[in-house]
Amino acid sequence: MKKIVALFLAVMTVLCIGTFTAFAKSDSIGATDSNGRVVISSVTTAGFLNFGEINAPENVLDMDQSTVTGSSYNAGVQQSVTLHFAEPALICEVFVQCKDEGGTTNEDNSRGTYTIYAYNGGVETKLGVMKARTGTDGGETLKLDTPVEADSVMIVITSWEGTNWACVADAYVVAESNGKPPVAEEKRVTVDHAESSGFLNFGTVNDPANILDMDQNTCTGSTFNAEVEQSVTLVFKEKTAIEKVFVQCKDEGTTTNADGTRGTYRLYAILDGKQTEIGELKAVTGTDGGDTLSLANPVEADAIKIVITSWQGNLWANVADAYAVPASGEMPPQGGENTGFLILLAVVAFSGAALTVLKYLKYEKKY
Numbered sequence: 001m002k003k004i005v006a007l008f009l010a011v012m013t014v015l016c017i018g019t020f021t022a023f024a025k026s027d028s029i030g031a032t033d034s035n036g037r038v039v040i041s042s043v044t045t046a047g048f049l050n051f052g053e054i055n056a057p058e059n060v061l062d063m064d065q066s067t068v069t070g071s072s073y074n075a076g077v078q079q080s081v082t083l084h085f086a087e088p089a090l091i092c093e094v095f096v097q098c099k100d101e102g103g104t105t106n107e108d109n110s111r112g113t114y115t116i117y118a119y120n121g122g123v124e125t126k127l128g129v130m131k132a133r134t135g136t137d138g139g140e141t142l143k144l145d146t147p148v149e150a151d152s153v154m155i156v157i158t159s160w161e162g163t164n165w166a167c168v169a170d171a172y173v174v175a176e177s178n179g180k181p182p183v184a185e186e187k188r189v190t191v192d193h194a195e196s197s198g199f200l201n202f203g204t205v206n207d208p209a210n211i212l213d214m215d216q217n218t219c220t221g222s223t224f225n226a227e228v229e230q231s232v233t234l235v236f237k238e239k240t241a242i243e244k245v246f247v248q249c250k251d252e253g254t255t256t257n258a259d260g261t262r263g264t265y266r267l268y269a270i271l272d273g274k275q276t277e278i279g280e281l282k283a284v285t286g287t288d289g290g291d292t293l294s295l296a297n298p299v300e301a302d303a304i305k306i307v308i309t310s311w312q313g314n315l316w317a318n319v320a321d322a323y324a325v326p327a328s329g330e331m332p333p334q335g336g337e338n339t340g341f342l343i344l345l346a347v348v349a350f351s352g353a354a355l356t357v358l359k360y361l362k363y364e365k366k367y
């Protein structure tokens, strides 16, 4: 019985430690490490023979020049090493070095050439050609004139001299500044047209199209009327998953509410004619006006409707500008949100089982 319990406890400990290690690892994944290098989630190779650990693709991540991935040069196939990023990043440098085998073949102290490509959602960009530099201070850095957004980088061996393995010993990619591509804030969903309802029509003065020009002086609206639905709708060119909506009202120099707002907007996503409330925003005025609604999960929509639900003062109930931001694709990893909870469940279950066994043992001893 004791043996069984000991075995159970050992298995439980290993499982718990394993789970925690996996969790800690996945939790620490970010765009870059402390050196500003892009975090690599996996490495794959093509065109090399497989010699197991000796030329495992991961050897290119240990910054140990004596471990490599590669095999004899074969000009008939594409021999390459691909670094897959944990998250897409804006990159500015690629470093590659080959094994230092004491001797060099080419006059310039290199063994061959690498051609470097960046991929972003399957779209290929050739970044440049580098020498396969050897020597203990080996390696070469390809600096990019303009940062490139990428989710992976491929190093292709395009020439090799001598009989030594065509290989990559180490490689890393440096991210521009914080490494996050400047996506979400810049991108806006393409709008086909804007519509309004519940306002009096004053022609160009309150034309619905005024909310598309990002000019806070032009707006659509009229005196607040609680009896009708006063709204503005952005009709998208095509169905789009969105993650943010920005709305600002006209800056008229004064504010009515203590918090610098004029009223409230209630926002709806419209999909196939069905409208779903997605949240509320303050009608923020002032030259730095505007407020952004960030959605916890992307919502698919054909259109966004902004309804004015309250308004203070005599100024027009209005919308000056609005836009929606498409979902960036930086979705949390599948199940990522639940990992912590699952671990907690596992630990509780294991602990419960362990306690039961221990209690049973005590009971057995007693009687």
Ligand SMILES: [Ca+2]
Pocket (backbone or CB within 6 Å): 059, 060, 061, 062, 063, 064, 065, 066, 067, 068, 169, 170
């Ligand atoms: Ca290495």
Ligand SMILES: [Ca+2]
Pocket (backbone or CB within 6 Å): 210, 211, 212, 213, 214, 215, 216, 217, 218, 219, 320, 321
């Ligand atoms: Ca405007």
